[in-house]
Amino acid sequence: MSKKLTKRAEDYSKWYNEIIVKADLAENSAVRGCMVIKPYGFTIWEKMQAALDLMFKETGHQNAYFPLFVPKSLFEAEEKNAEGFAKECAVVTHYRLKNDPNNPGKLIVDPEAKLEDELIIRPTSEAIIWNTYKGWIQSYRDLPLLINQWANVVRWEMRTRLFLRTAEFLWQEGHTAHATKDEAMTEAKQMQEIYAEFAETFMAMPVIKGAKSESERFAGALETYTIEALMQDGKALQAGTSHFLGQNFAKAFDVKYTSKEGKQEFVWATSWGVSTRLIGGLIMTHSDDFGLVLPPKLAPIQVVIVPIYKGEEQLKVIFEHADVIVKALKDKGISVNFDDRDTFRPGAKFAEYELKGIPVRIAMGNRDLQNNTVEVARRDTLEKQIISKDVVVDFVIDLLEKIQKNLFDKAINYRDQHITEVNSFDQFKDVIKNKGGFISAHWDGTKETEDRIKELTKATIRCIPENWDQQKGRCVLTGKESVARVLFAKAY
């Protein structure tokens, strides 16, 4: 397979797919819309999981595991939620195969093993979890209940894309139960905050926090808080959502608690999730025409050392010097790889590591050793520097921090240059067509206007941003009164 990537400017979508396949992150599987996450891609997911899991646990959440299946009779209990997902449900109807009498060696579904109550593969687990919580919650002493699960879910999407939209994906879903509305609201916002912190600190991906408009809310939620990122092609990516579910699920599943005052009350709920879609966001935020660019905090390998040598003897000497650096870096918690494969030349290795987004590459040759130097290349800027071997460990540790920061700064610069304040619908259409990014515009608050704008421009309301200095104005489409600007964008 050619290592040469399509350029972003030529075909952004093709570039994205090629990076994923060529950098060995994932590939399409034999199952329609489902992907195989390859070891290199999966390690990024493991690093994301570790960081998020710690943040969840530090805020008092515990992990548990609930069934993959939701009986149809439970699934339909919360009507809005059921309606929202009904068209994307994979359904188990039978529990046995048998030999095909007409076709030796082949199997058919055994018609006698039909389920009475069909099983939905969870597209999200509110129904099965709230049906369980009914047995766990009796008194105010049982609250709050703060639970998360790491799981696979299935949503039968018609148009799929590696990481961004797949029929099966991996995610975490938090499901919490609270005694009061305020507490549930605080939880929902706290988790949005945690997602934002994770995105910015670990992924180096700036996000805008806000609330969804009614038509963009999670099915069954009263409020959906979102973090929205901007990709390099000017399209927005919803990167994580946290929902205030009110008492909808408590009522659907009859989950009540006895208050301190001895009264029976319905419980208040939240749910929140991020998924392997984040990896898509990570790729599209930082990568370039040479391949993947990874922030050091999530890179499976942070530093690679490539020996430049002729013959075993030189390699041995280089190895001895490199090994000191490898050990010193590992002691500092840096993941580092010494690449002594003799089946590839240094040039091929350089290209491979560029494609795979290893943040720092160190080259060590015979001449370097004579000069007591090494060559250090950073992936983000592609700059190279000759560094004294004596200081290389501290230099690299410092450089990894600089790269992490530089990626964030670059991304937030791009993002901020792509928030355009717009005051007429002509300007709106012009920006969507020619510039892309977020449009900050007044909206009259109606679903009709939102739908009409989407129809005309394909832009949707990404969020009603939080903590923005807002002034009243006139809706960009209808001229009706508006209390605040909202953010529009075309989105993944």
Added chain:
Amino acid sequence: MSKKLTKRAEDYSKWYNEIIVKADLAENSAVRGCMVIKPYGFTIWEKMQAALDLMFKETGHQNAYFPLFVPKSLFEAEEKNAEGFAKECAVVTHYRLKNDPNNPGKLIVDPEAKLEDELIIRPTSEAIIWNTYKGWIQSYRDLPLLINQWANVVRWEMRTRLFLRTAEFLWQEGHTAHATKDEAMTEAKQMQEIYAEFAETFMAMPVIKGAKSESERFAGALETYTIEALMQDGKALQAGTSHFLGQNFAKAFDVKYTSKEGKQEFVWATSWGVSTRLIGGLIMTHSDDFGLVLPPKLAPIQVVIVPIYKGEEQLKVIFEHADVIVKALKDKGISVNFDDRDTFRPGAKFAEYELKGIPVRIAMGNRDLQNNTVEVARRDTLEKQIISKDVVVDFVIDLLEKIQKNLFDKAINYRDQHITEVNSFDQFKDVIKNKGGFISAHWDGTKETEDRIKELTKATIRCIPENWDQQKGRCVLTGKESVARVLFAKAY
């Protein structure tokens, strides 16, 4: 709910189920045969995962993720494997629900959204993975391929039991590809060894390593290596298996590589797995009539400190002293909980921690503080000791190691007392009926004899043990020649 447990001697099976529910490990769900793993039980699984994952990675394996679904057309490619699992397959036949025209608010499966090639929920992933490996393996340079995945699988069992046999369970499945038969054999045995080491070192559960007889092998395997543990009721538990798959899957999915000599060769395969079933084994190996007993290395909370106090003032003083111990233990990597809940009395807390199997309990009262002592209770022996507060940290660290060792010693004693060498079939029946445990007996090597013994006694061949000093003899049932003793037992 009453905290009082059924005694093991009264009803072992009821005792087992009660422990799981009362210690908050898991419960049955609304989905037939599927369990909910509660936070306390899930934390044990997380600790198992962390230890195993490290062992896998240290031996060069990487994690990846493959689809939940296996298209029926792929599933049937390796016939023996397909035949072995066909009767337990949950099958997705449709991908959409729609409103029930006859029943407003209800949903039905949309008959127009029927899949042409039905999707099997993976009961194991050889088929989907080997179909993928076909694209990953071209040359000897691509080998060995050492991959593991942590996943959920579904086997539609008719009789289920929490942790031991559930329709959905969590597991890891390793799938490796090798250039030679020897290498694959070595891998399969290495993983059996890792499982044995994990079981004995972390779970304090002694195991016997051996090979399965042909009829007990994994469907599609040429050899199945197993670790077999003994439960307190005299029944064996297959705790982990590692399979040498020969070239069966390579041939079914046409996976070949070009050797150094330029020849096209089929690849050699292994697969290996352990599951949440291990938690069932953990419970049944150590627990007693008072509740769960957990080895310190897998206990979610290793030490609990219970203050005995009257009034806020006393609690405050105790807290100050306890906090020093808590911090010192945490510094040593010990998980410790100071239980200052005022909604429960100390006696109730003691009972709860006994039931939940916390290895070490420290009680601190006013009088203790005056004497500069604390009371330390160990869960395994239920012994209590008064210890000077000045040495309690070192004492507890040492005690945790002692408990870990004591649990293993106790279990291996019991196990060794329950391996009975048997030389007649009358004795065989007597031991199975009245003593239980493993029976070491000669077997003529035929499936007929194996089946007949199972029919007559419900005992199966657990394994042909490795590294046992073996002598020839006569089959315990037929009197025919036998080359070695094998281990029989009734099993979970």
